[in-house]
Amino acid sequence: MVDVPYDARADAPPAEVPEVELYHPRSWWTQYVFSQDAKVIAIQYSLTASAIGLVALVLSWLMRLQLGFPGTFSFIDASQYLQFITMHGMIMVIYLLTALFLGGFGNYLIPLMVGARDMVFPYVNMLSYWIYLLAVLVLASTFFVPGGPTGAGWTLYPPQAVLSGTPGQDWGIVLMLVSLILFIIGFTMGGLNYVVTVLQARTRGMTLMRMPLTVWGIFTATVMALLAFPALFVASVMMLFDRLLGTSFFMPALVEMGQQMKYGGGSPILFQHLFWFFGHPEVYIVALPAFGIVSDLISTHARKNIFGYRMMVWAIVGIGALSFVVWAHHMYVSGMHPKFGFFFATTTLIIAIPTAIKVYNWVLTLWRGDIHLTVPMLFALGFIITFVNGGLTGLFLGNVVVDVPLSDTMFVVAHFHMVMGVAPIMVVLGAIYHWYPKVTGRMLDDWMGKFHFWVTFLGAYLIFFPMHYIGLLGVPRRYHDIGDTSFIPSSTHTLNAFITVMALIVGFAQMVFLFNLVWSLFRGRPSGGNPWRATTLEWQTPETPPGHGNWGKELPVVYRWAYDYSVPGAAQDFIPQNQPRTTPAVQGAAP
Amino acid sequence: MSAIILFMAVIAVIAGWWLSQQRLTAKPWLEEGSIDDFPGTGAITLPAAKIGLGVFLAVAGSLFALFISAYSMRMNMADWRTMPVPSLLWFNTGVLVLSSVALQWAHIAALRNNMDGVIVGLCAGGASAVIFLIGQLLAWQQLRAAGYFVASNPANSFFYMMTAAHGLHLMGGLVALGRATAKVWRGAEMAQLRLSVELCTIYWHFLLLVWLVLLGLLTGWTDDFIDICRRLLT
Numbered sequence: 052m053v054d055v056p057y058d059a060r061a062d063a064p065p066a067e068v069p070e071v072e073l074y075h076p077r078s079w080w081t082q083y084v085f086s087q088d089a090k091v092i093a094i095q096y097s098l099t100a101s102a103i104g105l106v107a108l109v110l111s112w113l114m115r116l117q118l119g120f121p122g123t124f125s126f127i128d129a130s131q132y133l134q135f136i137t138m139h140g141m142i143m144v145i146y147l148l149t150a151l152f153l154g155g156f157g158n159y160l161i162p163l164m165v166g167a168r169d170m171v172f173p174y175v176n177m178l179s180y181w182i183y184l185l186a187v188l189v190l191a192s193t194f195f196v197p198g199g200p201t202g203a204g205w206t207l208y209p210p211q212a213v214l215s216g217t218p219g220q221d222w223g224i225v226l227m228l229v230s231l232i233l234f235i236i237g238f239t240m241g242g243l244n245y246v247v248t249v250l251q252a253r254t255r256g257m258t259l260m261r262m263p264l265t266v267w268g269i270f271t272a273t274v275m276a277l278l279a280f281p282a283l284f285v286a287s288v289m290m291l292f293d294r295l296l297g298t299s300f301f302m303p304a305l306v307e308m309g310q311q312m313k314y315g316g317g318s319p320i321l322f323q324h325l326f327w328f329f330g331h332p333e334v335y336i337v338a339l340p341a342f343g344i345v346s347d348l349i350s351t352h353a354r355k356n357i358f359g360y361r362m363m364v365w366a367i368v369g370i371g372a373l374s375f376v377v378w379a380h381h382m383y384v385s386g387m388h389p390k391f392g393f394f395f396a397t398t399t400l401i402i403a404i405p406t407a408i409k410v411y412n413w414v415l416t417l418w419r420g421d422i423h424l425t426v427p428m429l430f431a432l433g434f435i436i437t438f439v440n441g442g443l444t445g446l447f448l449g450n451v452v453v454d455v456p457l458s459d460t461m462f463v464v465a466h467f468h469m470v471m472g473v474a475p476i477m478v479v480l481g482a483i484y485h486w487y488p489k490v491t492g493r494m495l496d497d498w499m500g501k502f503h504f505w506v507t508f509l510g511a512y513l514i515f516f517p518m519h520y521i522g523l524l525g526v527p528r529r530y531h532d533i534g535d536t537s538f539i540p541s542s543t544h545t546l547n548a549f550i551t552v553m554a555l556i557v558g559f560a561q562m563v564f565l566f567n568l569v570w571s572l573f574r575g576r577p578s579g580g581n582p583w584r585a586t587t588l589e590w591q592t593p594e595t596p597p598g599h600g601n602w603g604k605e606l607p608v609v610y611r612w613a614y615d616y617s618v619p620g621a622a623q624d625f626i627p628q629n630q631p632r633t634t635p636a637v638q639g640a641a642p
Numbered sequence: 643m644s645a646i647i648l649f650m651a652v653i654a655v656i657a658g659w660w661l662s663q664q665r666l667t668a669k670p671w672l673e674e675g676s677i678d679d680f681p682g683t684g685a686i687t688l689p690a691a692k693i694g695l696g697v698f699l700a701v702a703g704s705l706f707a708l709f710i711s712a713y714s715m716r717m718n719m720a721d722w723r724t725m726p727v728p729s730l731l732w733f734n735t736g737v738l739v740l741s742s743v744a745l746q747w748a749h750i751a752a753l754r755n756n757m758d759g760v761i762v763g764l765c766a767g768g769a770s771a772v773i774f775l776i777g778q779l780l781a782w783q784q785l786r787a788a789g790y791f792v793a794s795n796p797a798n799s800f801f802y803m804m805t806a807a808h809g810l811h812l813m814g815g816l817v818a819l820g821r822a823t824a825k826v827w828r829g830a831e832m833a834q835l836r837l838s839v840e841l842c843t844i845y846w847h848f849l850l851l852v853w854l855v856l857l858g859l860l861t862g863w864t865d866d867f868i869d870i871c872r873r874l875l876t
Contacts, residue, residue, distance in 0.1 A: 171690040171694070172690070172691075172694060239698075239701055242697075242701075243694050243697050243698055243701075246697050247690050247693050247694045247697060250693055251690040251693055252690070258664075258665070258668070258670070259664045259665075259666070260664070260665060260666065260668045260670040261670050274657075277697065277700065277701045277704075278650065278653065278700065278701070278704050281701060281704045281705040281708055282646070282704075282708050284705060284708075285705065285708040285709055285712060288803065288807075289712065289803070292792075292799060292803060296792050296793055296799075297792075297793040298792060298793045298796065298799035299721070299793070299796055299799070300712070300716065300796065300799060313793070315721060316719050316720060316721030316722075316796065317716075317719075317796070318715065318716060318719060321712060321715050321716060324643055324711075324715070325708065325711075325712060328643065328646065328708075356671060360670060360671065361666070361667065361668075361669070361670075364666060365666065368661065372654060375650055376647075610674060610675060611670075611673075611674045611675075612670035612671055612673070614671070615671075632674055632675060
């Protein structure tokens with residue numbers, strides 16, 4: 052067949068997505084600090100989230116030092132240990148992962164990937180970041196207030212979160228709740244932007260079914276977060292009332308230090324319902340963007356179209372909907388009616404179906420692909436394996452009879468660290484290696500990247516596989532010191548020490564990564580506009596890093612889906628989404 | 643948790659309906675070419691701000707549905723003592739209805755290019771909303787004077803918390819209304835104003851609806867209804 056130059060204009064009638072009036076910064080401050088440009092806001096979000104995430108990483112080291120070598124570090128007492136647990140969990144889940152996936156990647160990628168100039172409400176978007184920063188500062192300030200941060204555990208269960216036996220009862224818990232409320236307000240502002248931008252600002256030709264799965268993942272996760280975070284908001288407000296005004300929403304009648312407290316009649320279970328109505332969707336709020344991003348990484352670096360794109364989209368939407376009816380599987384030991392337990396176990400296991408579909412599709416995308424073991428690809432592969440591992444133990448814990456004995460052991464800690472700690476972090480890291488060239492115009496160093504990957508990947512398994520095992524032995528979670536307990540063999544202590552050493556090594560590898568980020572910013576190899584030869588729109592910008600307004604004079608027009616890799620007969624092994632057909636389609640012609 | 647589940651079901655139906663219009667069964671890998679060959683999948687023609695408001699109403703709606711869920715779970719505990727509702731609330735409700743009507747008036751006036759009607763509507767709507775808020779504060783004061791403090795019973799706590807949440811939302815609405823009025827002041831064109839007025843009107847109607855539901859709940863009017871639902875569910 053002869054390639055006939057094809058008139059793109061014929062394919063793109065003159066109707067255009069109306070041009071938005073962009074806000075143009077007039078000073079250094081409005082360009083780099085109080086910026087309304089989604090790309091700058093994305094970087095601000097990412098840096099803030101990473102900074103507070105580093106604090107949480109150090110806290111995990113301190114916890115591991117105590118668990119691995121109990122009694123050696125006299126500066127870690129039982130109260131502090133609980134405070135470290137609480138802050139580590141809360142920061143990692145909400146202030147790092149949620150903020151990074153939605154505020155960081157969402158802000159950077161949504162406008163670029165759907166072909167928009169910016170978010171639809173840039174001013175609100177800017178406010179979103181500053182309120183998030185305020186929330187982080189309020190949270191961080193609890194380290195310095197009298198009594199320190201709260202030690203109630205990241206779930207903040209009442210009544211103990213409010214009682215004086217829990218560290219941080221004075222200021223810690225109040226500031227934690229205030230910080231969460233601020234976070235939710237800030238997130239809602241950002242979330243409105245992400246959703247409406249996907250709905251309204253897609254460029255011409257970018258139908259929903261042509262969107263990259265990254266956008267689908269972030270979009271669905273944002274919708275879920277907008278609906279789920281109010282539950283945490285309500286729970287936080289009510290607990291704040293209990294703590295400050297003496298109401299009894301959650302607080303039952305209690306005797307503390309021999310004295311009858313003023314509380315009475317409240318229901319701690321009510322808090323658990325509200326918390327987990329947010330808490331379980333939160334798992335998928337973190338996981339869905341990861342699913343989306345990893346699909347794009349795999350497709351790009353295996354030079355193959357994603358297998359079962361439609362199924363991937365349906366699975367994302369299905370998981371999003373199902374995740375709202377599984378929350379009580381976190382409450383099997385709260386004394387619920389067995390029939391409720393049965394219901395929630397069933398819905399929990401049903402969620403495994405769309406999730407398994409996604410895993411099959413990733414593996415089938417890899418099948419006979421032209422796999423390039425680049426650093427992003429390594430992290431993507433690491434994610435798939437880790438997610439399957441963590442997901443399988445999730446099937447154990449989803450069953451009531453298995454969960455009841457394993458609940459509150461290190462098995463649960465190992466499970467959720469695999470599935471919602473290590474797995475999404477693998478994607479975050481892979482995504483940073485993948486998109487760093489677009490953000491900075493330079494490649495990250497490959498050797499350091501591979502070192503970072505292998506130490507992180509193998510190290511994570513050396514940390515969490517033994518942790519499953521000591522959980523099965525019955526080692527409880529949240530204990531400062533397990534001491535000499537008769538049913539726990541003494542070899543557990545050796546294993547604990549081993550886990551601690553591995554945790555320190557994995558932490559060190561992250562320092563190499565941070566060094567790489569800074570070093571490559573100045574010394575990295577210039578990347579050009581599309582170093583991975585990818586199809587999606589963000590790689591087709593006229594400038595790298597993309598300029599203000601992203602697209603120069605004219606918005607791109609989209610002619611195809613996001614996964615035209617290795618198309619037979621094409622000149623290159625990828626066809627960008629905005630490349631028109633070079634040959635007219637011969638439709639309905641006889642063969 | 644039945645209130646929030648019900649609310650989520652409604653959202654799911656709306657989302658499902660919208661998704662069903664989006665050709666999710668399309669095979670994008672076969673559909674190379676310009677958008678116009680594949681109808682019905684472009685952006686929604688409504689202005690972005692209106693969609694944004696719709697999404698925000700879903701968020702605020704889920705917030706209030708959660709308050710109601712918590713309320714209906716907590717009210718079954720033994721220590722619940724229903725609180726008398728100050729008659730001032732009926733007056734306040736009337737004022738809020740007036741406020742909504744005034745904004746509807748402004749909205750219709752904006753559609754008819756009647757600037758005077760818009761100004762009257764906006765000012766009347768804003769003023770009556772402020773009166774409503776003052777009335778709510780007075781109702782709080784009456785309750786406190788009668789010894790119904792925030793912590794003395796969970797029914798009281800819910801009353802103060804939910805009215806406060808509603809009031810704060812209304813105050814946020816007043817900021818938007820103030821900005822719309824300021825636009826009039828600066829002599830903005832009717833075309834620019836029309837959307838702002840419409841958005842305020844929608845938000846006001848939403849808050850009126852929320853208030854009516856809360857009032858029904860707090861006065862115990864809906865108790866029978868809740869009871870029937872509960873029996874149906876169990």
